[in-house]
Amino acid sequence: MGFWEKAQSLDQRWIYLLLVLVIAGILFKPVGLAVEIKKETQAAYDAIDKLPASSIMWLGAEYDAASAPELMPAMMSVMRHALRKDVRIVGGAMWEQGGNMIERAWNNIKAEFPNKKYGEHFVNVGYKPGGGIFLQKMLSSVSDAVLGVDARGTQLSQLPLMGEFKTLKDAKLVFAFLAGDPGTNDWVKHVTDPNKITYVAAATSVSVPGAMVFVQSGQMTGLIAGLSGAAEYEMLIKTPGRATAGMDAQSFTHVLVLLFIILGNIGYVMQKGKKAKA
Amino acid sequence: MRNEAPIFLGLIVGLVVIISNFFRTATLTVVRSELDQWYMIALNFAMLVGFINVSRIHVDKINKKREGWQYSIALFVGVLVFVVVGFAAGSSSAPRFQWLFEATLDPMQSTMFSLLAFYIASAAYRAFRIRTREATVLLVAAAIIMLGSVPIGRMIWSFFPVARSWILSYPNTAGMRGIQVAAVLGGMATALRILLGIERGYLGGI
Numbered sequence: 001m002g003f004w005e006k007a008q009s010l011d012q013r014w015i016y017l018l019l020v021l022v023i024a025g026i027l028f029k030p031v032g033l034a035v036e037i038k039k040e041t042q043a044a045y046d047a048i049d050k051l052p053a054s055s056i057m058w059l060g061a062e063y064d065a066a067s068a069p070e071l072m073p074a075m076m077s078v079m080r081h082a083l084r085k086d087v088r089i090v091g092g093a094m095w096e097q098g099g100n101m102i103e104r105a106w107n108n109i110k111a112e113f114p115n116k117k118y119g120e121h122f123v124n125v126g127y128k129p130g131g132g133i134f135l136q137k138m139l140s141s142v143s144d145a146v147l148g149v150d151a152r153g154t155q156l157s158q159l160p161l162m163g164e165f166k167t168l169k170d171a172k173l174v175f176a177f178l179a180g181d182p183g184t185n186d187w188v189k190h191v192t193d194p195n196k197i198t199y200v201a202a203a204t205s206v207s208v209p210g211a212m213v214f215v216q217s218g219q220m221t222g223l224i225a226g227l228s229g230a231a232e233y234e235m236l237i238k239t240p241g242r243a244t245a246g247m248d249a250q251s252f253t254h255v256l257v258l259l260f261i262i263l264g265n266i267g268y269v270m271q272k273g274k275k276a277k278a
Numbered sequence: 279m280r281n282e283a284p285i286f287l288g289l290i291v292g293l294v295v296i297i298s299n300f301f302r303t304a305t306l307t308v309v310r311s312e313l314d315q316w317y318m319i320a321l322n323f324a325m326l327v328g329f330i331n332v333s334r335i336h337v338d339k340i341n342k343k344r345e346g347w348q349y350s351i352a353l354f355v356g357v358l359v360f361v362v363v364g365f366a367a368g369s370s371s372a373p374r375f376q377w378l379f380e381a382t383l384d385p386m387q388s389t390m391f392s393l394l395a396f397y398i399a400s401a402a403y404r405a406f407r408i409r410t411r412e413a414t415v416l417l418v419a420a421a422i423i424m425l426g427s428v429p430i431g432r433m434i435w436s437f438f439p440v441a442r443s444w445i446l447s448y449p450n451t452a453g454m455r456g457i458q459v460a461a462v463l464g465g466m467a468t469a470l471r472i473l474l475g476i477e478r479g480y481l482g483g484i
Contacts, residue, residue, distance in 0.1 A: 008404075010403070010404075012400040012403075012404065015396075015399050015400050015403055016396045016399070016400070019395065019396060019399050033428075033429035033430055033433065034429055034432075035429055036429065036432055036439065038439070038443070039443075064387065065383060065384040065385075065386075065387035065388050066387045066388060066390065066391035067391070068384065068388055069388050069391075069392070097379070097383075097384075099370055099371055100370060100371065100376060100379045100380075100384075103371045103376050104376070104380060104384075107376070124371060126369075126370055126371060127370070128318065129318055129321035129322060129325070130314070130317060130318040130321055133314045133317050133318060134318065136314060137311070137314050137315070137318070140311065144311075144315075149369075150371075151369060151370055151371035152369050152371045152372060153368050153369035153372070205427070208446065209446060209450045209454060210454055212446045212447065212450060212451055212454070213450075213451050213454045213455055213458065215447075216447055216451045225427070226427065228427050228428055228429075247428065247429055248429075250428050251428040251429050251430035251431075252430065253395070254424045254425060254427070254428050254430070254431075255425075255430060256399070257398065257399050257402045257424070258402075258421055258424060258425070260399055260402040260403035261402045261403070261406050261417065261421075263403065264402065264403040264404060264405075264406060264407070265406070265407060265408050268407050268408075
């Protein structure tokens with residue numbers, strides 16, 4: 001068997017091992033590649049940065065644990081940025097685990113903001129089913145849509161922030177974290193476009209092509225694209241975290257996958273040439 | 279009547295919802311709000327129906343000792359733990375439930391999704407072949423997007439991020455818009471078929 005024939009039938013476990021070695025190696029010994037800010041990420045940052053203090057922002061967690069490694073760093077950075085600007089946050093979700101994602105992000109960062117209190121500066125109303133219907137109900141009454149209680153079971157009437165946040169129209173900005181459907185289509189169709197509310201999003205890398213359509217049309221003001229977008233946002237708020245730490249590993253993994261494709265195709269062409277000669 | 283009644287009901291409710299999007303009278307707004315509430319309540323019951331269905335399949339698997347029946351027991355144990363802890367904790371964001379979620383479901387689900395990276399790497403080497411012109415265009419575009427999205431791409435060639443941005447903003451947007459318009463038109467056609475009773479699959483064999 002020739003070299004290229006052997007290479008074509010390489011046991012895939014060698015590929016897995018190489019991938020593990022590259023990722024682990026880079027994580028233990030980072031190179032420190034410079035992160036360049038894309039214009040969509042800058043636009044997302046600017047959208048929150050120019051919010052007046054005390055304005056209220058809606059945080060939509062439309063993702064689950066599978067997408068958390070990509071979107072949780074972005075969510076934490078966005079929450080940090082908003083709280084530093086004294087913007088108040090109300091969070092909710094159309095995905096079942098979204099409420100838990102919001103709670104996790106808050107638990108991870110609340111120690112950095114000892115003067116920010118749950119109920120006054122941040123409320124999590126959690127997940128409610130219904131997708132776009134849930135959003136439409138919140139346009140007329142948040143209390144009715146979430147049945148009068150937040151994700152912790154506390155009556156909304158006991159939370160000072162909810163005294164000012166009666167409907168979604170009270171939000172100056174909607175920031176959604178997207179991993180699929182329900183997601184942007186529901187937000188743009190039912191809420192942000194008809195009511196002219198600024199809409200910004202963070203999306204998983206596979207959702208970016210679908211989200212870019214809305215950036216192009218101006219219906220989405222800014223977009224944090226995948227883990228690289230989250231790393232850029234961490235640079236903008238000057239708080240590097242997991243996303244920045246993951247950039248070296250992601251960079252080299254992308255190069256490795258491309259090398260695999262190139263090698264695989266070289267082997268294919270060589271074998272094809274050999275068969276043609278024979 | 280057994281066949282016609284659900285179709286007629288679906289038509290009336292569907293028309294009310296459609297008309298309420300175009301005309302905002304006080305009566306329509308109230309009716310629409312009520313229907314939205316019923317929809318959200320029905321969705322919760324749909325989850326229960328889904329759980330009952332899954333339970334039937336796995337109970338049958340356990341009874342007949344089919345391959346992997348032990349995992350069916352693990353499924354029921356997992357559901358029971360989450361339900362008991364959830365009710366005891368009082369809410370989905372209570373500390374005890376949140377801890378259970380972050381200690382079990384969160385890392386397990388993230389890990390399962392992370393396996394995709396290995397499958398993609400393996401598929402990239404073993405299956406991605408430039409057999410046609412279209413496959414070549416796909417590969418070139420994928421390479422530009424992959425390298426343009428990460429810092430190393432800019433180090434290799436400063437044009438990669440520019441090319442990535444152009445591909446996403448123009449050809450991708452054009453293609454995605456076409457897909458979305460087609461999907462919406464298809465959705466409208468299907469909705470019309472359901473409202474008019476031509477499509478009856480949702481009635482479960484009636």
